Amino acid sequence: MQETKSESQTRRVGSAGATAKNHKDLAVTPLKRDVGCGNSLNWRCDLCCRSVVSSAETLFVEAGYRSLSALPALKVFRHPGGHEIAWVVRTGRVQIRISSVVAVSEREKAASEMYRKFIDILSRSFAETPEPLMVEPSVRPGAK
Amino acid sequence: MKHMKELSEDLDQHDLKFLAKTPYVYHCHHFNLFHDQTVEDAVGFERGFDIKSRAAQDISRHFLLGLVRATGAATPTERLQVASTVFPWMGQGRLEVLAGAAGGTARGDHLHYSFAWREKYGSRHKRQFSIDAFAAGFAAAATEVAFSLEAGALAASEESCFVCREPACQFVLTPTTGSQTHERIDRDVVLGQISEPCEGQGESEIVKIAQGLKGFLLDIEGDARGLVQGFGIFITRHLSSYYDQTAYDTIHSIEKLHPQSVSAVEGLFGESGHVCVFYTFGNIILSPEWEAMVGEPKGEVEEIVGGCTAIARALGFGHWSIAELEPEKRLVLQSTSNYEAPFYLERYGKSDKPRCYFMANAARAFMQLAHTIDWKAQPELNDSLYQKLFRNELQWRVEETRCRCRGDEICEVVVTKR
Numbered sequence: 001m002q003e004t005k006s007e008s009q010t011r012r013v014g015s016a017g018a019t020a021k022n023h024k025d026l027a028v029t030p031l032k033r034d035v036g037c038g039n040s041l042n043w044r045c046d047l048c049c050r051s052v053v054s055s056a057e058t059l060f061v062e063a064g065y066r067s068l069s070a071l072p073a074l075k076v077f078r079h080p081g082g083h084e085i086a087w088v089v090r091t092g093r094v095q096i097r098i099s100s101v102v103a104v105s106e107r108e109k110a111a112s113e114m115y116r117k118f119i120d121i122l123s124r125s126f127a128e129t130p131e132p133l134m135v136e137p138s139v140r141p142g143a144k
Numbered sequence: 145m146k147h148m149k150e151l152s153e154d155l156d157q158h159d160l161k162f163l164a165k166t167p168y169v170y171h172c173h174h175f176n177l178f179h180d181q182t183v184e185d186a187v188g189f190e191r192g193f194d195i196k197s198r199a200a201q202d203i204s205r206h207f208l209l210g211l212v213r214a215t216g217a218a219t220p221t222e223r224l225q226v227a228s229t230v231f232p233w234m235g236q237g238r239l240e241v242l243a244g245a246a247g248g249t250a251r252g253d254h255l256h257y258s259f260a261w262r263e264k265y266g267s268r269h270k271r272q273f274s275i276d277a278f279a280a281g282f283a284a285a286a287t288e289v290a291f292s293l294e295a296g297a298l299a300a301s302e303e304s305c306f307v308c309r310e311p312a313c314q315f316v317l318t319p320t321t322g323s324q325t326h327e328r329i330d331r332d333v334v335l336g337q338i339s340e341p342c343e344g345q346g347e348s349e350i351v352k353i354a355q356g357l358k359g360f361l362l363d364i365e366g367d368a369r370g371l372v373q374g375f376g377i378f379i380t381r382h383l384s385s386y387y388d389q390t391a392y393d394t395i396h397s398i399e400k401l402h403p404q405s406v407s408a409v410e411g412l413f414g415e416s417g418h419v420c421v422f423y424t425f426g427n428i429i430l431s432p433e434w435e436a437m438v439g440e441p442k443g444e445v446e447e448i449v450g451g452c453t454a455i456a457r458a459l460g461f462g463h464w465s466i467a468e469l470e471p472e473k474r475l476v477l478q479s480t481s482n483y484e485a486p487f488y489l490e491r492y493g494k495s496d497k498p499r500c501y502f503m504a505n506a507a508r509a510f511m512q513l514a515h516t517i518d519w520k521a522q523p524e525l526n527d528s529l530y531q532k533l534f535r536n537e538l539q540w541r542v543e544e545t546r547c548r549c550r551g552d553e554i555c556e557v558v559v560t561k562r
Contacts, residue, residue: 035524071360088432100263101367
């Protein structure tokens with residue numbers, strides 16, 4: 001049977017600008033600019049599931065990130081390239097911080113890439129669930 | 145060698161910070177650029193660079209002497225190593241001193257001032273003049289300390305600068321005579337010029353927030369370039385005496401030569417308080433760190449003013465407390481310790497007028513932010529919003545009604561609605 005367009009779209013995991021959702025209420029909002037007065041240095045998405053934190057933390061470290069979490073309520077992971085992911089556990093707010101080493105014109109692309117990596121790690125932290133991680137297309141990164 | 149964190153001291157009772165007994169504070173690149181630009185605007189580029197680099201050299205010398213004593217660095221190589229280690233810890237970038245007892249050169253990469261200027265203005269403006277006066281003075285001081293030269297033995301100039309689109313910053317250090325130097329202003333001196341802390345409104349919550357932030361700030365690391373990025377700003381752990389000496393030397397110079405311009409220059413140094421509160425405090429309140437520690441801001445006046453007071457303490461600005469707060473009407477902020485009055489009293493003696501320009505205008509900015517920003521909407525704190533709030537729509541006036549510089553017991557600023 002041919003897949004409907006919506007079924008084939010929902011199978012794409014980790015697409016930049018997509019909202020990831022699974023039956024267990026894991027949802028990640030699209031990437032957008034966050035507050036912070038640097039030029040395109042701070043980006044934001046929001047995560048609606050808290051249960052993945054400890055497993056995701058292990059995966060971040062295995063992927064080469066350094067855990068810089070100084071506060072229990074805030075997880076901060078530094079990518080080898082200097083970018084950071086700051087995750088407020090209680091509220092699900094995620095800030096992707098692009099290193100100012102990156103040229104201004106490349107920062108949105110770098111943020112999209114980090115967003116993809118973040119979704120990938122979240123997806124793998126749910127590797128044990130029988131249901132696949134579902135993704136819905138949404139606005140592209142950079143939209144406010 | 146001891147890590148700089150181990151040498152950092154927080155005087156919690158007074159909310160002041162010291163590194164090897166030298167007072168330091170946290171300030172962002174917006175404030176740093178604004179402050180240095182004010183010196184330059186007041187007295188011109190050449191005189192301005194001179195004021196700034198000499199202040200940097202004078203203060204850095206005392207700082208580095210304390211640091212080499214604390215770390216046991218004895219040889220010139222060890223002492224230069226201390227200087228090149230503390231410089232990035234301060235968020236100032238990377239500085240390599242290639243000088244000896246007879247002077248020489250220094251090279252700076254990703255220096256805070258020039259890098260931040262390019263980041264903030266580079267896409268719209270070109271700058272003709274070098275900007276790293278602090279690094280110039282620091283390099284001279286590092287060489288003097290390394291080779292046990294007399295204070296003021298070297299003069300520093302910046303021959304090429306990243307801000308002018310050169311690949312890196314280059315400094316030349318040459319022997320000189322006749323430089324004016326000053327006595328050290330350290331922890332003991334500061335303690336002699338402050339009084340017992342007073343308590344204000346909302347104290348328990350303010351203390352709790354300030355303590356949480358202090359620990360977090362001390363742990364913030366710089367990157368491989370020697371820059372410290374946090375809260376969407378470039379942070380420095382800067383020598384507060386540098387701000388004081390440059391500001392007061394500039395104001396005194398104007399008082400002598402152009403007295404009709406004094407209030408304009410004082411106004412500009414005061415405006416640095418607006419700049420700091422808007423960009424630094426504002427971005428801290430909107431940050432994930434704040435959300436994790438305190439919660440999402442609701443936008444209530446007491447919440448924002450209390451939060452700002454806690455931030456001021458955490459940044460090492462001193463023990464500021466809320467004596468009175470009436471939303472829509474009035475704020476009275478008091479301080480038994482800040483980083484302006486002790487310096488002024490020690491360096492210049494009693495003044496016939498108040499001298500806490502930064503604190504007074506920071507208090508005004510607290511009220512402007514608390515009453516005009518829609519915190520729940522998480523607005524971008526950018527230049528156009530700053531201009532709107534602080535140039536076009538400023539609703540508050542401020543007066544420093546009591547000042548320790550004038551002999552009063554405390555410093556007190558009163559902010560009222562226009």
